[in-house]
Amino acid sequence: MLTVIILIVILALVFDFTNGFHDTANAIATTVSTRALSPRTAVLMAGALNLVGALTFTGVAKTIGGKIADPLHVPHGTLAVLGALIAAISWNLITWYFGLPSSSSHALIGSLTGAVIGAAGFGAVNAAGFSSIVQALIISPFSAFIVGYLFMWVLRLLFGNLSPHKVNRGFRFLQIFAAAFQSFTHGTNDAQKTMGIITFALIAGGYQTTMDIPLWVKVVCAIAMGVGTASGGWRIIKTVGSKIIKLEPINGFASDLTSASVILTATLLKAPVSSTHVISSAIMGTGAAKRFHQVKWGVAGNIVLAWLITIPISGTIACLLTKLLVWAVA
Known part of the structure; x- marks a missing residue:
């Protein structure tokens, strides 16, 4: 059992690392595209700010670890977590390779749900908890679109008559702070998910009985997320930063501040959301x-398609992997 737990922790940190470089685009694509910061600095x-954000909250971790299923009532729970992590990492790498800004959050949530089904059947899934998580995943991108539209509309009213050069110079500077805030909020939500799944495994394996997140879990997950983010995800940065619409500093600032606000609100409500969905x-x-x-809705449609298929595909992969693992140790 201890060997399985160690393997789970290693794979969880690999997932956090892939989440970091997969989602780097989300935090910095607009800043790089508008040349507010150089790619390396961004x-x-x-x-760094993902690391700080990851250490700040634990509410989302408890939601992931306890709302999809009760780890005390999932037979072969540690094997389910193992299958979930392998599936989620695989999907992250596939979508990274093809430059699709799909959701690491969707991949992990879909994989954990599918793995629980593979280990213990549909009855082991907490339908109400899973539904509440999916609702947050659906509502958050619509909220970001509406808030972003209204915020940009107000900015156009306030600054539409000024010279473009003056507006771009001012908002290019402000965009740095908005991107920093966004990086922080990304850590407050995304890193928590991996903390939750490790804690799920610890409870399923009999190493603890509550959803309190151990300090060592917080630290290692925060470091893995920070290092992964610092390694970069340039394929996805190109898609998010330039293929949806040609960005200027004013709408880069507006989108960064909008998405950071939506993500932080979700974190305070202990709701896991997809930073990829929200930022795009x-x-x-x-x-x-x-x-x-000028919005390239065809590209946007391809992104939405990737969003829609992530949970069912990653869940199916995780379900099959978990069944295979359970069969192998039986």
Whole structure:
């Protein structure tokens, strides 16, 4: 059992690392695209603030670890976590390779749900808890689009008559702070998910009885997320930062501040959300407010398709892997 737990911790940290470089684009794509910061400076800033954010909250971790299923009532719970992590990491790498900004959060939530089904059947899934998590995943990108659209509309009213050079110079500076805030909020939500799944495994393995997140789990997950973020994810940065709409500092600032606010609100409500969904939707919202016809809705549609298929595909992979693991040790 201890060997399985150690393997789970290692794979969880690998997932956190892949989450970091997979989602680097989310935190810094707009800042790099508008040349508010150099890519190296932006990546290092995002890595450091992801680390700080990851150590700040634990509510989302408890939601992931306790709401999808009760780890005390999932037979072969540690094997389920093992299968979930392998599936989630695989999906992260596949979508990274093809440059798709799919959701690491969706991948982990779908994988854990599928793995629980593979280990103990559909009855082991807490339907109410799973539904509440999915609701947050659905509502958050729509909220980001609407808030981003309205925020950009207000900014256009306030600054529309000023010279573009003056506006770009001012908002390029402000965008640095907005991107820093966004990097921090990314850590407050995304890193918590891996903390939750490690704690799920510790409870399932009999090493603790509550959803209190151990300090060592917080620290190692925060470091893995920070290092992963600092390593960069340039393929996805290109998709998020330039293929949805040509970004200027004013809508880069608006989308960064919008997405950071939505993510932090979700964290305070202990709701796991997809930073990828939220940030891409905020970019679309601010872009639509400025030049609706210039938003590349075809690219946006491909991104949405990746969002829709992540939970069922990662869940199916995790279910099959878990069944295989259970069969192998039986």
